Amino acid sequence: MKNTVKQIVEKYGNDKTRLMDILIDTQETFGFIGQEAVELLAHQLGMSQVDVNQTISFYHFFSTKPRGEYAIYLNDSAVAHMFGRQAVKEAFEKEVGIKFGEVTADGKIGLFNTACIGMNDQEPAAIINNKVFTRLTPYRVREIIKHIREGRKVEGLINESFGDGKNQLPSLRAMVSSNIRRKGMILSDDYVYGSVTRDILPKMSPEAVIAEIKHSHIRGRGGAGFPTGLKWEFCRRAKGEKHFVLCNADEGEPGTFKDRVILTEKPELVFEGMTIAGYAIGSDEGVLYLRYEYRYMKEYLEQVLAKMRAENQLGKNIGGIEGFDFDIRIQFGAGAYVCGEESALIESLEGKRGEPRDKPPFPVEKGYLNQPTIINNVETFATAVRIVQNGGEWFTQFGTEDSTGTKILSISGDCMFPGVYEVNWGFNVADMLNMVGAYDVQGVQVGGPSGTLIGPDEFHRTLGYSDLSTGGSMIIFGRQRNLLKDVVLNFMEFFIEESCGSCSTCRNMTQVMTNKLKKILNGKGVAKDLDDLKQWGKVLQASRCGLGQTAGNPIISSLKNFAPLYDALIQKDKDFDEGFDLVASVQNSCKYVGRVPNFNHH
Amino acid sequence: MSNLIKFKIDGVECMTERGKFIVEAALENGIFIPTLCNMPGVKPKGSCRICTVKINGRLMTSCTTPVADGMEIESNSAEINELRKSIVELLFVSGNHFCPACEKSGNCELQALGYYYQMMVPRYPYEFPLREVDASSPHIIKDQNRCILCKRCIKTIKDEEGKSFFAFHDRGHRLEVVLDKEMGSQMSEALAEEAMKNCPVGSILKKEKGFNQAIGSRKFDKKAIGSDVKL
Numbered sequence: 001m002k003n004t005v006k007q008i009v010e011k012y013g014n015d016k017t018r019l020m021d022i023l024i025d026t027q028e029t030f031g032f033i034g035q036e037a038v039e040l041l042a043h044q045l046g047m048s049q050v051d052v053n054q055t056i057s058f059y060h061f062f063s064t065k066p067r068g069e070y071a072i073y074l075n076d077s078a079v080a081h082m083f084g085r086q087a088v089k090e091a092f093e094k095e096v097g098i099k100f101g102e103v104t105a106d107g108k109i110g111l112f113n114t115a116c117i118g119m120n121d122q123e124p125a126a127i128i129n130n131k132v133f134t135r136l137t138p139y140r141v142r143e144i145i146k147h148i149r150e151g152r153k154v155e156g157l158i159n160e161s162f163g164d165g166k167n168q169l170p171s172l173r174a175m176v177s178s179n180i181r182r183k184g185m186i187l188s189d190d191y192v193y194g195s196v197t198r199d200i201l202p203k204m205s206p207e208a209v210i211a212e213i214k215h216s217h218i219r220g221r222g223g224a225g226f227p228t229g230l231k232w233e234f235c236r237r238a239k240g241e242k243h244f245v246l247c248n249a250d251e252g253e254p255g256t257f258k259d260r261v262i263l264t265e266k267p268e269l270v271f272e273g274m275t276i277a278g279y280a281i282g283s284d285e286g287v288l289y290l291r292y293e294y295r296y297m298k299e300y301l302e303q304v305l306a307k308m309r310a311e312n313q314l315g316k317n318i319g320g321i322e323g324f325d326f327d328i329r330i331q332f333g334a335g336a337y338v339c340g341e342e343s344a345l346i347e348s349l350e351g352k353r354g355e356p357r358d359k360p361p362f363p364v365e366k367g368y369l370n371q372p373t374i375i376n377n378v379e380t381f382a383t384a385v386r387i388v389q390n391g392g393e394w395f396t397q398f399g400t401e402d403s404t405g406t407k408i409l410s411i412s413g414d415c416m417f418p419g420v421y422e423v424n425w426g427f428n429v430a431d432m433l434n435m436v437g438a439y440d441v442q443g444v445q446v447g448g449p450s451g452t453l454i455g456p457d458e459f460h461r462t463l464g465y466s467d468l469s470t471g472g473s474m475i476i477f478g479r480q481r482n483l484l485k486d487v488v489l490n491f492m493e494f495f496i497e498e499s500c501g502s503c504s505t506c507r508n509m510t511q512v513m514t515n516k517l518k519k520i521l522n523g524k525g526v527a528k529d530l531d532d533l534k535q536w537g538k539v540l541q542a543s544r545c546g547l548g549q550t551a552g553n554p555i556i557s558s559l560k561n562f563a564p565l566y567d568a569l570i571q572k573d574k575d576f577d578e579g580f581d582l583v584a585s586v587q588n589s590c591k592y593v594g595r596v597p598n599f600n601h602h
Numbered sequence: 603m604s605n606l607i608k609f610k611i612d613g614v615e616c617m618t619e620r621g622k623f624i625v626e627a628a629l630e631n632g633i634f635i636p637t638l639c640n641m642p643g644v645k646p647k648g649s650c651r652i653c654t655v656k657i658n659g660r661l662m663t664s665c666t667t668p669v670a671d672g673m674e675i676e677s678n679s680a681e682i683n684e685l686r687k688s689i690v691e692l693l694f695v696s697g698n699h700f701c702p703a704c705e706k707s708g709n710c711e712l713q714a715l716g717y718y719y720q721m722m723v724p725r726y727p728y729e730f731p732l733r734e735v736d737a738s739s740p741h742i743i744k745d746q747n748r749c750i751l752c753k754r755c756i757k758t759i760k761d762e763e764g765k766s767f768f769a770f771h772d773r774g775h776r777l778e779v780v781l782d783k784e785m786g787s788q789m790s791e792a793l794a795e796e797a798m799k800n801c802p803v804g805s806i807l808k809k810e811k812g813f814n815q816a817i818g819s820r821k822f823d824k825k826a827i828g829s830d831v832k833l
Binding site: 046057500507510512 | 727
């Protein structure tokens with residue numbers, strides 16, 4: 001083991017900032033990162049063991065214990081539950097003979113839960129040894145486990161049932177479907193990749209590129225909506241030894257999967273967008289930070305990058321522009337929603353726990369390795385190519401005045417045609433529901449759990465930065481769903497799990513609010529509990545990052561828009577209920593100490 | 603260009619040098635903003651959120667935000683004080699803080715802030731979490747019941763090569779500050795002393811030593827926290 005660990009660390013130049021890669025390689029070599037490996041890594045990197053463990057223990061997919069030769073991660077998102085997760089889970093437990101969170105005695109199979117893996121349009125889904133298995137049913141579970149026991153390799157479990165589009169390529173061979181239902185400028189097939197860098201960029205100065213981006217009024221597609229042109233301009237002006245272009249492909253907001261589809265179907269467009277950004281801000285290095293859930297795309301995306309290098313779309317003097325060098329590497333995460341926050345992503349990229357940074361300074365001034373850095377969403381980079389191709393003015397004809405262009409929506413939940421839809425901004429929710437075949441809708445979660453849960457009274461609202469802002473996650477809930485129990489609680493538990501824990505507010509308030517929600521769901525709530533939740537939720541506003549600030553939104557927005565659901569649950573004849581059942585507790589403790597409770601004497 | 607800039611806290615005209623963080627600049631001007639995770643001279647992290655102020659309608663931590671010329675800061679307002687009190691209460695309910703039995707009572711900054719904000723009983727239900735006490739190091743005890751995850755020990759206690767004795771472990775609600783077993787076994791008495799001193803609460807205690815000052819005569823027993831700061 002000693003030599004292997006040494007080789008891994010040396011492969012990354014003994015560089016502590018590459019700890020994520022080092023840990024991923026270590027885990028993929030040994031199946032887990034045990035104490036011996038931690039000691040060797042710490043020694044080799046000149047770090048203390050607690051520091052190595054600090055990074056390991058932060059990420060969901062890193063394990064210090066064996067996870068089984070076949071580590072099965074079953075998605076735990078609300079939509080997975082809506083589409084039969086419980087039956088699939090039970091089938092796994094029955095067939096394997098262990099509970100979730102355990103590994104079989106022979107070390108063959110481990111069962112684990114995992115947060116949304118970006119497959120909401122084909123749930124229930126699981127990841128087995130980095131391969132994604134979609135549309136699982138108890139029958140498929142039996143088959144998969146049988147095949148595992150027969151000794152098939154993980155590729156052999158897919159049964160040739162590949163998804164659509166490029167998922168069928170030899171370098172992907174994934175069960176995943178792209179489910180593209182509506183194309184616009186990004187997903188359309190009328191663009192030949194490379195033509196902007198080859199034909200247009202050589203005729204433009206970097207400043208002119210930024211001017212076009214600014215003129216287009218495009219705002220970041222990740223959800224926060226910062227004007228992209230301004231970001232690029234700030235970064236170009238910032239002084240540093242080196243500038244960096246980072247692409248945020250950590251799409252972890254439950255219900256979003258459009259980056260997965262863009263990267264599957266149009267990866268060249270994203271890489272070309274990063275290259276254009278590199279030209280604009282004066283950078284020669286780009287990094288695609290890709291969530292580990294999409295590890296199955298590694299080989300495919302690396303082939304695309306190799307092809308682009310071979311065609312001089314990446315490398316030196318790109319497009320014949322003297323001195324314009326740019327290349328891209330892929331950095332995988334390891335399972336942490338908060339790394340979608342740009343400064344947490346940078347921390348992760350530097351090999352640390354994904355803890356958001358204090359701002360200021362902003363990444364455009366001090367980002368990756370403390371150098372000026374832009375971080376944009378996958379979709380933003382893809383869109384930038386079309387803007388530079390056709391001009392900022394052309395772009396403004398799509399969408400609305402304050403939200404120009406198109407938006408790719410990830411639509412899932414109770415509808416006929418879940419999938420990816422590219423629409424102009426300004427689309428209203430009612431039209432969207434009609435478009436996807438959603439009938440008898442109780443509510444729509446706009447922008448994922450950190451967004452807003454709206455009911456039919458608000459379906460006239462439009463998608464855009466000034467009304468319903470969204471990174472693209474749209475989850476539809478039919479009349480039959482129990483919104484508070486099956487959706488709001490699931491989302492709150494997600495936020496508790498995914499908080500980095502740094503801020504006292506986010507670390508603790510999410511738990512406090514969830515406990516109160518459970519009290520209400522258990523029929524112990526009173527009117528004051530609802531007031532408390534409204535007041536207490538405000539404390540989250542004092543958190544450092546967007547995750548913390550929005551972590552109470554599932555409760556806050558459902559309290560606002562679905563008040564009758566809460567009112568129906570609370571006790572009307574009581575002003576106070578401590579939520580503590582004395583009789584049950586006494587009975588329970590008596591059971592353990594062997595006494596008989598006597599309630600009559602009190 | 604003069605390096606001095608003007609700013610206001612709760613309407614009071616203040617002056618400081620460019621580049622200072624709000625919390626330091628406030629102190630220079632005789633205004634107390636409570637802190638827990640912050641330590642003078644150590645790079646701030648803004649994790650306890652107790653020093654939150656309002657600037658231009660936005661909540662910002664004053665330990666991490668540099669003062670800008672003409673900045674108007676809201677600190678001692680009903681809204682901000684209520685928020686700070688909430689944070690103190692959250693820290694109390696999320697751990698097991700039993701002041702009368704704690705070695706640090708009277709020198710504890712969390713306890714002092716509890717008094718400062720006149721916390722009678724936390725509005726949030728106690729969680730009474732199960733936490734461990736790590737006494738494996740020869741010189742210190744790390745009591746997780748009392749840890750408020752401020753990171754002060756993580757940031758300040760290092761060996762000559764800069765290696766950490768303490769680090770975070772896990773995330774979210776399971777987050778802990780843990781002591782490196784190997785490093786902990788070699789920790790010097792002097793460093794153990796410093797670790798205890800830097801801990802704002804009673805989570806890091808030096809072994810084999812009681813206390814120099816009796817309860818009742820300690821730092822915050824005599825004077826309330828922040829009372830030595832005068833306008």
